[in-house]
Amino acid sequence: MNRVIERLSGSIREYRRDSILTPGFVTLEVIMEILIPLVLAGLIDDGITAGNMNIIVKLGLVLLLFAVMSLVFGVLAGKYAAAASAGFAKNLRHDLxxxxxxxxxxNIDKYSTASLITRMTTDVTNVQNAYQMIIRIAIRCPLMLVFAFLMVVGIHAELSLIFLVLLPLLGIGMYLIITRAQPLFELVFKTYDSLNKVVRENLRGIRVVKSYVREDYEIKKFRNVSASIYGYFSHAEKILAFTSPLMQAVVYASILLISWFGAQFIVLGSLTTGELVSLISYSMQILMSLMMLAMVFVMITMAQASSRRIVEVLDEEVDLTNPADPIFTVANGDVEFRDVGFRYTKDTDREVLKDISLKIHAGETVGILGGTGSAKSTLVQLIPRLYDTTKGTVLVGGVDVREYDLNTLRDAVAMVLQKNVLFSGTVRDNLRWGNPDATEEEIVRACRMAKADEFIGTLPDRYDTRVEQGGSNFSGGQKQRLCIARALLRKPKILILDDSTSAVDTRTDAQIRQAFKTEIPETTKLIIAQRIASVQDADMILVMDAGRICALGTHEELLQNNAIYREMYRSQMKGDDV
Incomplete structure (x- = not known):
């Protein structure tokens, strides 16, 4: 737990001052509240009982002053506690x-998207609330407890023994409650991940859900996960519910015992009426402090599970880092694979890519074909170091990709992935993801090459047309062409299209490839495709199977020498004359 606290404390940063001022004002607030019952005792004994109006006025004004000062210090403590906790949460979200x-x-493969979202929202909120309570309530309660108990001892030592009997009983009860509730809260937050996952999948795939009339199935799935959270939470709350009756039992027992024994001490003359009133006030302060401490412990119990989940992400070791002396220039678009092998996880023997050796010259167009699961996408993701090879070397521009500055390498390699992602904003905003400084002429030229200008010209606001969340107001083919234009704006040395023209018609596909050939001849182009027509004009075609290159050559060479390619061609082109 010390490691978790140390890791989280690094996110306090510029709010350290607020975090220090809060306990200071809390201490002053507690001092004022501790003095009030003492002055009240004098007011009763020396003023009201003695009938001394001067004392009543004098001590009444002192009471008013202490109450106002306590209020001011409390407001300042609340102000700085809110600023410190909100700032801490802001920094923590930023760090995450x-x-x-x-x-x-x-690294991303280790966590689900839903889990990461839960950690950045629900878990951070839990830690924020706990932090605010720690710097304010957790400081106030022990101070109030200690000072009030010392005042009780000073007023009447024998009556203070009541607390020495009751407090250990309360402590044991709270310990039993908290140790049983904490594991349940850990289960709750893990189940929150599942709930977020269900909601996210449903909203992203709502069109599929409705087209297959699976609303009832999705509702049942959501209800089951929600019921699990309800079950864990209700069980935990049932356990925590014992906190209130336990606290009330101790409070009422202490008041009754103090009243009973206090009355006897008044009769014996060892205690005054004012002192008995102040004792009852101090007992309430002690017991209210304990009750508030119980709330702090409950919040900390919930935050412990959240803090461990947050630190798990913060401590995740990023496996792709810049070298000590990185290279900041990519000479050209040459790509070479030297005896490359790859596994997604180090603790498995299953190789996704095996014995890949390949040389691609700058400006060449390379087509990559293969069945589902043949590792086509994995192969090209090694070029911009989205993954690192398990063995062997990938070179770009004649240099091992691990020797480049990561940003420099990725600026030189533009990828259009299988999932075409557009962001909320305008068409122009999305295109400028590829190059924030792109001119209007460059945007138009990239769209012309990607054949996106055709449909952009028909939009009501052209390049200023709004893109809804996820690009839902554009067709699949339109999104693909916009993503290709976005990649072209980077003016990359290497362009990778990962099945990125599957949603466009063959005519548009051919036009895009022709534009690549004439407009960016020096850019190396790797095209993953399902249609042979998309790659048959390539300088070189790879046929992949089970993570290996099983054939390599031009379209004509593969037709003559490779049965797999020939069968693919026949099935797609119906080339019975081949």
Whole structure:
């Protein structure tokens, strides 16, 4: 737990001052509240009982002053506690998001998207609430407890023994409650991940859900996960519910015992009426402090599970880092694979890529074909270091990709992935993801090459047309062409299209490839495709199977020498004359 606290405390940063001022004002607030019952005792004994109006006025004004000062210090403590906790949460979310942005694909594969979202929202909120209570309530309660108990001892030592009997009983009860509730809260937050996953999948695939009339199935799935959370939470709350009756039992027992024995001491003359009133006030302060401490412990119990989940992400070791002396220039678009092998996880013997050796010259167009699961996408993701090879070497521009500065390498390699992602904003905003400084002429030229200008010209606001979340107001083919234009704006040395023209018609596909050939002849182009027509004009075609290159050559060479390619061609082109 010390490691978790140390790791989280690094996110306090500029809010350290607020975090220090809060306990200071809390201490002053507690001092004022401790003095009030003492002054009240004098007011009763020396003023009201003695009938001395001067004392009543004098001590009444002192009471008013202490009450106002307590209020002011309490307001300041609340102000700085809110600023410190909100700032701490802001920094913590920033640190989490920054860490995730540096993740490689391998790191991201370890966590579900829903889990990362829960950690950045629900878990951070739990830690924020706990932090605010720690710097304020957890400081106030022990101080109030100690000072009030010392005042009780000073007023009447024998009556203070009541607390020495009751407090250990309360402590044992609270310990039993908390140790049984904490494991349940850990289960709750793990189940929150599942709930977020169900909601996220449903919203992203809502069109599929409705087209297959699976609303009832999705509702049942959501209800089951929600019921699990309800079950864990209700069980935990049932356990925590014992806190209130336990506290009330101790409070009422202490008041009754103090009243009973206090009355006897008044009769014996060892205690005054004012002192008995102040004793009851101090007993309430002690017991209210214990009750508030119980709330702090409950919040900390919930936050413990959340803090461990947050630190797990913050401590995730990023497996792709810059070298000590990185290279900041990519000479050209040459690509070479030297005896490359790859596994997604180090603790498995299953190789996804095996014995890949390949040389691609700058400006060449390379087609990559293969069945589902043949590792086509994995192969090209090694070029911009989205993954690192398990063995062997990938070279770009004649240099091992691990020797480049990561940003420099990825700026030189533009990828259009299988999933075409557009972000909320305008068409122009999305295109400028490829190059924030792109001119209007460059945007138009990239769209013309990607054949996106055709449909952009028909949009009501052209390049200023709004893109809804996920690009839902654009067709699959339109999104693909926009993503290709976005990649072209980077003016990359290497362009990778991962099945990125599957949703466009063959005519448009051919036009895009012709534009590549004439407009960016020096850019190396790797095209993963399912249609042979998309790659048959390539300088070289790879046929992959089970993570290996099983054939390599031009379209004509593969037709003559490779049965797999020939069968694919016949089935797609119906080339019975071949």
């Amino acid at each position: 998001f920054h860490t995730i942005q540096n993740f490689s694909f391998a």
